[in-house]
Amino acid sequence: MPKTYLDINVLDAARERIRKVFDDFPKIYVSFSGGKDSSVMLHLVMNEAIKRGRKVGVLLVDLEGMYKITIKHIQAMYDLYANNIEPYWVCLPIRLRNAVSVFEPRWMCWEPGKEDVWIRNPPKNAITDENYFPFYWRGMEFEEFVPEFGKWYGGGKLTACFVGIRADESLNRYRTIKGNKSTFEGIQWTTWIGDGVYNIYPIYDWKVSDIWLYNTKFGKPYNKLYDYMYQAGLTPSQMRICQPYGDDQRKGLWLFHVIEPETWARVVARVNGANQGALYVRETGDIMGNIKITKPEGHTWKSFAELLLASMPPQTREHYENKIAVFLHWWENRGYADGIPDEADIHEEAAKKVPSWKRICKALLRNDYWCKGLSFTQTKSTAYEKYKKVMKRRRQAWGLINF
Template sequence: MAKRGLGVDVLTAARQRIARVFTDFPNVYVSFSGGKDSGVLFELAANEARLRGRRLGVLIVDLEAQYQLTEDYLRQMLQRHHDVIDVYWVALPLNLRNAVSQFQPQWMCWEPGLEDVWVRPRPTEAIGDEDFFDFYHRGMEFEDFVPKFGEWYAQRNGGRMTACLVGIRTQESLNRYRTIASTSKQRHDGLAWTTMITPRSFNAYPIYDWRTEDIWAFYGRERAPYNRVYDRMHQAGLTLHQMRLCQPYGDDQKRGLWLFQLIEPTTWGMVAARVQGAEFGARTAREIGNISGRIKVTKPDSLTWEQFAMNLLESMPPATADHFRTKIAVFIRWHQQHNGYLDGVIPDDGPNDKKTPSWQRIVRMLLRYDYWCKEFAMAPPKNKGSYEAYKKRMKLRREEWGFRGTV
């Protein structure tokens, strides 16, 4: 889909979109992570709320493992706009992805009983009471918590239509571009930069068309505060487009683990001790620029690629191995149905393309520890809270498809 200009600069367009949100929605809140994009959006939304004499909700989901500089910036912005905001700084135990360990594929931020190894003390103003939200349960996934908060916020504020302002930009990834460009999603009044989450809550993306350069131009021209961790990232040699803030143990985010050692050595000590595999992941990323196996894949001459894959599965913790066996079964089943491999037997090796399945591709996926099998165009389940039910269902399907034993 070709991009079309709107005839105005991105700052004017963003202000117009935010004004439209405040006009159409009685309840408005912003999702604020402390990053450069959500910082711009918070600044613009707070200014609009102040002009209208309105209140702006602020949702901060604190995932524990973050820079102290980020916490300092959060407080600076909350103080800057204290006159127009209602703050929900959430620091509850949530399950998060750990992509640096096969033995601990998930970790729980703010896990009760582990206070002595938390990366940071829980902020005093944060919500740590597990009974505060009626929809919350311990170990809830981040992806489940956020939309349910939107529905809770709408109900808390009279059950009226509610908009969440989200600072995503299409320049950052194809998935984010698809979020905006999708024609199958339900929108508010046909606006492509909105997405319906529940019948009375929508997400709005007012800065979706901003470039990274636009973000920094805004901070420079408006003299607005920004997270000083980006200065440290610049000093560490990162380009503007490489600077990202997120929980450090995720599938893509793990590549930036080594930055904690340079930017905040004290925080790094806690990050390394908090989650299994973090120190190894950071060291490998620093030494070879890679901790995902994106290198030439070889095998012992005495083994076929299928045998090598089986050996890798046998070396994994049982739960992790079973997860990958399910993904491999789905992969083979898809090619059985769509590409003519009717007997379920795929080639041992072959080209690295999407049309040709092979055990060599499966080995590459396993060595990369591609947990959700993005290599095979798969994705995490939308509702991760039902993952246990998904595993039981897939175990039955594997037997139905004839994938027993090793796969």
């Protein structure tokens, strides 16, 4: 879809959007990460809050594996706006993706009983009481916690959650703005998430250069970690400050060793596979399944997939076998009644237009736990155990217990 340009700059447009939200919403909070985008957004929101003498909530879900530089910046932001915020610095056990190990494909930040291996201790002002939120249960996914917080914070009132995403960062973020969805008064830079809560994207049309121009022009505090990342040779699109072991974030694991060696020692000891991930995740080839892969001599892609599955712990193997069974059954009903090919045209495979056992091998080598490379999406933890039971019955019915 072509872009429509307006006769207004992005800063003034963001300020107009924020003013409208303050006019229309009785409850407002900011989803804050300490990153460059959410920091600029917090500055903009707080400028309006201070003008109006209003308080807004500031939610930070602390995922434990963070740089000291980032923590220092977050604390400085909380202190800067202390008179106009309701702070929620959350350090609760939340389950996260570990993309660097098949032996521990998921990990829990702030896990009770593992205090001796925590990457760092929670700050004194953090929420660590598991009974603080009535909706929380130990092991929630991050994606489950955030919308539940919004409903709780809103208390049934019309509620706005400011989110600092920009459409030019990725196709998924563009779709968040542009896609078909329920909105507030038909405004595309809003998304209804349930129970009177709307996500608001006031800087969705900013470019990364606008972010840094704002910081420079107004002299606002920003996360100095980006300076170190720039010095390490990263491009803006490569700079990530989220939990270190995720599918995208694992590419930056090596930076801990360069920027904060003392933190790296804790990061590498926290979960299985962290050091291996730091060493090889940026490499092309079979170790992490990046770009071009090869199969062992004497193997087909199917037999190689079976070999990879056999090498996994039972629980991880069952997880992948369930995903593969659905993948095979879906394509069986769409022209592949005799089974999928061993490999297909590389361009069609890359576009996910055709199935193949080579695609399956790439997902396994990449430790693509939710099998996004096979067109799956993440399953919520509350439904996952039920999903496994259903899959056991389905695989028996489909005759796909063994591939």
